[in-house]
Amino acid sequence: MARNFIIENMPEFKSIEANKFSKKRLAIWAGLIIMSLFSLYFITNNEDMYNKPIAKIITINEEESNKETTDGKIEPIKNQKIQAIIMNGIYKGKTVELNNLTSFSQVNDLDLKINDEVFLSIEDNDKQEISSANIIEFKRDKYIVYIINIFVALILLIGGAKGFRSLASVFVNIVIVFTIIELFTKGYDLMAFSIIASIIFIVLSILIVSGRNKKSISAIVGTLIGTLVSMLIAGIVIKLNNWSGIHFEEMEFLTHPPEEIFFIELIIGTLGGIMDIAISISSAIKELYDKNPHIKRKAIIKSSREIGQDIMGTMANTLVFAYISGSVPTILLLLRNGMPITNIISFNLSMEFMRAIVGSIGIVLSIPITMYTSILILKNQKIGEA
Incomplete structure (x- = not known):
């Protein structure tokens, strides 16, 4: 043991270990950069992977005009005459003429630019020549890959090893979600599998990011409770009110009871906020224990309550804004059509407010639950009694 102690405290030994760590980190970053560059190259040259014809816009001529809407307002309209070259399929390399009508609001249309890529619907004649071509949709995959690469780079740059574990957690959870969806399409009970999936989300997310320790156990227990x-x-x-005040017009297209779907949404949306609070509280308590093993129980409770109260306000606002932000286009559309804001809130935002309220209740409850759970689980840290 003495020999090992001497070796580990030798400057040369530390320098060798530091060099090994630096080389390992450099190799990881080099690998990630290579993967990122490969993904960018692939996504900009993947037209042959699609069955639908894809065309790249090379020239645009625009004519502007105005159109009167049904409520008497004037909306600018732009007629785009486009030349595009087909990038895949049997007509690869051929140039086509396209027309695209875009409005100022762009609710149901596209404002295209040179070098944009679009999916086409092509009709040909008996001579296998293109008789007409129409734009179906914008090709967005490369922009999605761009933002994913930025996200991965930032989370690894800032989070380091924990950032990598966070990415692994996200990947695992995505796999679980698609597995549940696949099971649902095969006739399995959605509610039962969603509850099971939520428990798996909580356990795996916390264990992957924070590791197997008492801090993670206290966060898991606090989140579950x-x-x-x-x-x-x-x-x-909800049961006592018999679902009154909640309008399910947005779910009319579903072939499944909307009440069950909505309750599943509540579970998934709530556990995300609660899990954030739980891991923050348990981490704070663990740090307090580590810094002062003889800290008084009252001091632990006071400090963790202060931390929880600070997080509580911001997290409640986060939930409200997160749910309502998805309804901004609907709100603007309804306001433009003259619907009173009171009707919009009571009818169109009823589910968003319910999700935010339930999530906020969970956040508030998770503070004392996680606090006392963490104290109970970490009681062998020789906490001083008040």
Whole structure:
């Protein structure tokens, strides 16, 4: 042991270990850069992977005009005459003439630019020549890959090893989601599998990011109890009111009971916020224990309550803004058509407000639950008694 201690404290030994770590980190970053460059090259040259014809816009001539809408307002209209070259299929390399009508609002149309790529619907004649071609949709995959690469780079640059584990957690959770969707399409009970999936989300997400330790266990227990209690409260209140005040017009297209789908949305949306609070509280308590193993129990409770109260306000706002932000286009459209804001709130935003309220209840409840759970699980840290 003495020999190992001497070796580990030798400057040369430390320098060798530092060099090994630096080379390993450099190799990881080099690998990630190569993967990123490969993905960018692939996504900009993947037209042959699609069955639908894809065309790249090479020239655009625009004619502007105005159009009167049904409510008497004037909206600018732009007629784009486009030349594009087909990038795949049997007509690869041929040039086609396209027309695209775009409005100022761009609700149901596209404002195209040179070098944009679009999917086409092509009709040919008996001589296998193109008789007409129409734009179906914009090709967006390369922009998605761009933003994913930026996200991965930032999370690894800032988060380091924990950032990598966070990415692994996201990947695992995506696999679980698609597995549940696939099972649902085969006739399995969606509610039961969603509850199971939520438990797996919580356990895997926290364990992958924070590792197997008592801090993770306290966060998992706090999240599970907080989610369960908030769902029980929400379920009881909704049942007593017989779902009154919640409008399911947005779910009319579903062939599944909207109440069940909505409750599953509540579970998934709530556990995300609760999990964030739980891991923050348990991490804070663990740090307090590590810094002062003889800290008084009252001091632990006071400090963790202060931390929880600070997080609580911002997280509640985050939930509200996250849910309502998805309804901004609908709100603007309804306001433009003269619907009063009170009707929009009561009819079109009822589900968003319910999701935000239930999530906020879960966040508030998770603070004391995780706090006392963490103290109980970490009680062998020799905490001083008050």
